[in-house]
Amino acid sequence: xxxxxxxxxxxxxxxxxxxxxxxxxxxxxxxxxxxxxxxxxxxxxxxxxxxxxxxxxxxxxxxxxxxxxxxxxxxxxxxxxxxxxxxxxxxxxxxxxxxxxxxxxxxxxxxxxxxxxxxxxxxxxxxxxxxxxxxxxxxxxxxxxxxxx
Numbered sequence: 527x528x529x530x531x532x533x534x535x536x537x538x539x540x541x542x543x544x545x546x547x548x549x550x551x552x553x554x555x556x557x558x559x560x561x562x563x564x565x566x567x568x569x570x571x572x573x574x575x576x577x578x579x580x581x582x583x584x585x586x587x588x589x590x591x592x593x594x595x596x597x598x599x600x601x602x603x604x605x606x607x608x609x610x611x612x613x614x615x616x617x618x619x620x621x622x623x624x625x626x627x628x629x630x631x632x633x634x635x636x637x638x639x640x641x642x643x644x645x646x647x648x649x650x651x652x653x654x655x656x657x658x659x660x661x662x663x664x665x666x667x668x669x670x671x672x673x674x675x
Contacts, residue, residue: 535648542651543618549658550579550591550612550619553665557581565665567595575605576668577661587615593654608654621650 557563559581567574575597583590594607609623 539648539651540618542648542655543620546610546651546655546658547612547617547619549655549662550593550610553658553661554579554581554591559584564668565661566668567597567661568664568666574664577657577665582609588613593657595657606657608650610654619654621647621654624650 553565554563557579562578562580565577565579567577575595578592578594578596580592580594581589582592589612591610591612592607593610595605597605604625607625608621610619611622612619
């Protein structure tokens with residue numbers, strides 16, 4: 527049976543990026559460069575750690591933010607960390623870096639050396655959406671701080 531090539535679902539990707547922009551702007555509020563907002567995450571089974579949102583760079587049409595989480599298993603599992611570009615003119619937020627890996631293609635041939643899924647970029651943006659939705663629903667803001675140096 528012949529496999530057909532994966533075709534990027536631009537409509538889903540753009541929808542996810544638009545929804546993530548709204549989620550992030552709600553969670554970040556009016557943060558400036560170097561400022562961090564911290565949310566204690568909880569759920570039915572207790573505490574899940576802390577969600578950190580940090581503004582790294584800001585320009586008139588774009589903001590670069592880091593989204594990360596620290597928690598109970600940090601010594602065993604590397605906590606998730608993303609760099610997200612917010613494009614204010616089109617009201618979209620896109621994952622551009624995940625766990626120190628950058629520049630994700632819209633589609634990958636499978637299998638590949640890095641074992642990326644054919645729709646890796648869409649999956650990363652969906653993961654960000656689920657993460658932020660959990661933060662909106664179960665996150666409790668604890669403070670607003672500035673990063674040292």
